[in-house]
Amino acid sequence: MRMSRGVEWAVHTLLNLAWLGSGEPVPVATLAAGHDLPRAYLNKQLQQLVKAGLLESLPGTRGGFLLARPAESITLLEVVDAIEGESTLFRCAEIRQCGTVGARSVGGFTTDCAVKTSMGRAELAWRNALAEQTLADVQAEADAHAPDMGRTVRTAFGLDRQ
Numbered sequence: 001m002r003m004s005r006g007v008e009w010a011v012h013t014l015l016n017l018a019w020l021g022s023g024e025p026v027p028v029a030t031l032a033a034g035h036d037l038p039r040a041y042l043n044k045q046l047q048q049l050v051k052a053g054l055l056e057s058l059p060g061t062r063g064g065f066l067l068a069r070p071a072e073s074i075t076l077l078e079v080v081d082a083i084e085g086e087s088t089l090f091r092c093a094e095i096r097q098c099g100t101v102g103a104r105s106v107g108g109f110t111t112d113c114a115v116k117t118s119m120g121r122a123e124l125a126w127r128n129a130l131a132e133q134t135l136a137d138v139q140a141e142a143d144a145h146a147p148d149m150g151r152t153v154r155t156a157f158g159l160d161r162q
Helices: 005-020 028-033 039-052 076-084 100-102 114-131 137-143 147-156
Strands: 057-058 064-065
Touching: 005 028, 005 039, 005 064, 005 076, 005 137, 005 147, 028 039, 028 064, 039 057, 039 064, 039 076, 076 114, 076 137, 137 147
Parallel strands: none
Antiparallel strands: 057 064
């Protein structure tokens, strides 16, 4: 399974907004410059986060993006679903019913494919793990690894002059 870069960009942007903690909107140009990301592509990801209710977008010259909810109430699953969509990762094409194997199968196909069932269990476990982790959890882990990250982000965005 692969996720797009948009998921990484979205999580980092949400983290940066959490570290800023100012409650003031941050322009997409500033957010993009924070990690040298293409502004137009980041804006597309941020609009998806707005649609999912994770960010607010304020128009105008003093507008920009800010967290719509506290970091404690934003899960990684919500971010992934906002960027990647909520469709299942594995799509069973029922090849067990095809070809010479399918033609020779005895008893028919009255139950779900075992491959589909196994993949479904694995995906459910993955989704549950993402649902259990909030943006605040990721922020706390990042702070444990790099205690000055909040100040670094505020300084990079021009909000902490030292």
